[in-house]
Amino acid sequence: MEITKNNFFEELDNITENLKRSSFVGFDAEFTAMLSGERFKHRLFDTNEDRYNLIKNEVGKILMTQVGLTMFQYNRDLDKYDAIGYTFHLCPQAFGDVDQFFIFQASTLQFLCKHKFDFNKFIYQGLRFLNKAEEDQIRQQLTAFDNLSNVLEMDGERQLQHYCSEVSWWLTNSDEGTMYLDIEDPILRYMTHNELRTRFDNILTTDSLGNSNKVLIYRDRYVEGANSAPLRILKDNLMSHLLGFSQIINLLAIYKKPIIGHNLFLDTILLHNQFIGPLPHKYVMFKQNIRNFFPKMYDTKHISYVVGKKLSLDEVWKSNALQDLYEFFSEGKCKRLEQGANFIRLTTPFDVKQSYHEAGWDSYCSGYIFIRLGHWAACELIGKYRPVGPTEKLSALEPYVNKVNVIRGAVLYMNLAGDDPPRQRPNLLHVKCIKERVINVSKVASSLAAYGSVDVKPYDVRTALVAASSHFTADKILKQFKNSADYRITPYSPIRHSAAGKMALWSGAILTTSIFLYFLHRKVNE
Incomplete structure (x- = not known):
């Protein structure tokens, strides 16, 4: 439906x-x-x-x-x-x-x-x-009615003024105790209720029973058996329309x-x-x-x-x-x-x-x-x-x-209920270009595409990283390029291949060598 x-x-x-x-x-x-x-x-x-x-x-x-x-x-x-x-x-x-x-x-x-x-x-x-944020924003605007000046477009404003003029004429020239306004648009209907109550102190407005489009207006706000529609209900009716x-x-x-x-x-x-x-x-x-x-x-x-x-x-x-x-x-x-x-x-x-x-x-x-x-x-x-x-x-x-x-x-x-699963794809592969000084990522991707689904992104000037969709694809690439004259492809290691990892390795090696030489020097001097 x-x-x-x-x-x-x-x-x-x-x-x-x-x-x-x-x-x-x-x-x-x-x-x-x-x-x-x-x-x-x-x-x-x-x-x-x-x-x-x-x-x-x-x-x-x-x-x-x-x-x-x-x-x-x-x-x-x-x-x-x-x-x-x-x-x-x-x-x-x-x-x-x-x-x-x-x-x-x-x-x-x-x-x-x-x-x-x-x-x-x-x-x-x-x-x-x-959404909830927009709903809260509108509810605050409805509470501070003065902020609703931009709710109606020009045609709506004209229609609102027309309704007010009708009520004014009725109060002045008619002896009828009630009158109806048929207003289909829920926003205009809400605005009309509020505007009439602001302009005319002695009237009572409510929704007509059996027809939610009609605004029922009583000349005497104290008329027996009639109750003005509470502003809360008018707001709830409007919000129901806006929430949709x-x-x-x-x-x-x-x-x-x-x-x-x-x-x-x-x-x-x-x-x-x-x-x-x-x-x-x-x-x-x-x-x-x-x-x-x-x-x-x-x-x-x-x-x-x-x-x-x-x-x-x-x-x-x-x-x-x-x-x-x-x-x-x-x-x-x-x-x-x-x-x-x-x-x-x-x-x-x-x-x-x-x-x-x-x-x-x-x-x-x-x-x-x-x-x-x-x-x-x-x-x-x-x-x-x-x-x-x-x-x-x-x-x-x-x-x-x-x-x-x-x-x-x-x-x-x-x-949605907790931590995402660990990476389930194969470990990344590291590609180093041997013959060229600048790696061509598109060319690498084309060369590897024959072995399965892969994604390639640059790592530095001469290297790139490869993500393979399956272990079968990754193993096949490593095997096929084992003796390649164009690319050296190995499993990616952050320690061996990243600048920070290399620095840590060199720092560790230098520190180890320095300690060794220090103790060797002491031994010789003894």
Whole structure:
């Protein structure tokens, strides 16, 4: 189901109820841009902290334009899952001193066009959102009403003056005890309540029962049975409008349902920036904040990578891309993994032919894959293939909780629950150019590319460091270049190859020699 500002508040109670009843929630997002170019290229040298520090000041320009959530509800009697999928369309907003901004990258625009992204829905019907810092800023502005002079644009100001003139004419020329103003825009409605109360001392304003768009005005503020709408309620109503989709993020944090996604590294950073607040300076604080909001996150890309190593070649999937994994499982390509598997029913069908890279559909695919991977893991623990419920699946996949896949880095995953794992790639290699006085990094990379996936970076004028993707690749390079006339390639040693290490070695050697000569001199003089 598509959720926009036109139907969000109508569906909010249903969304909340479906979330409460779910065992876990599939998640996906589409972005306005991706960090690209040589500067942001993923390298095997990168630690997760390096990568976080590189991008933390840049992701503020990127927005999630769509968020997909699929609530998976388990029916124990029928041993099946009902999947209720939602695609939330988001759009930035301006209110008071908060003026959100973003960039649209040309390549991303082309990608979104290719996948039938609806830009009109994004701009005209997108839901508002606020992160916690922006929410606090607006609440402070609402408390100091004088600071809201820039909230309304010129048309809104004219309309506000028109409403005040209508009320003034009514008070002067009519004997009616009440009047209504029909104001659809929540911001203008809030401003009208406040402006009327400021200008006209004796009136009473409240929201009309049964129609939240109508402002009901009583001529006599002391009229029996009528109460002026408390300012707190008016503020809460306005904040609900301004928070928009952020209310769903808050519900996810309240109910603490496991979040299931695919390749979540950048998603977690954008989730923090867009809904929690500006990214902290320290990487460890970022991870802690994410875990406080979402205590359990599962990344099906990481799980599929680890689980795939435990299957035989004729059983395992050929790619762990989202679409390939979903089609592998949904088409039953490995019969052993299908034995006793739960039936999964998507209650709101998508147009499959056009829906990949549509956030709602991808969130469903992530949850579907998770159920199948959890089925395999639980059955392996039990020792036989039989039906298993969500509790057993989550228990079997507990080793993978809060481990987020990392693309082409020094380690395979980011651990949101603690320290990242130690480096799992081979030790770095040190390359020294023999024939040339200045090393050509591109030429070195081309020479080594035939032996596997590598990254090369300069170390000094005549040397470079090489990060290999596997021990097989590193060993092959060392073997092939053992007697090379062009390059001397050896395992990198900070002591032997760094300037500081060399200085320490020479200092140690000089000190040792000096001590030896001193005692030798004393011995001779005796």
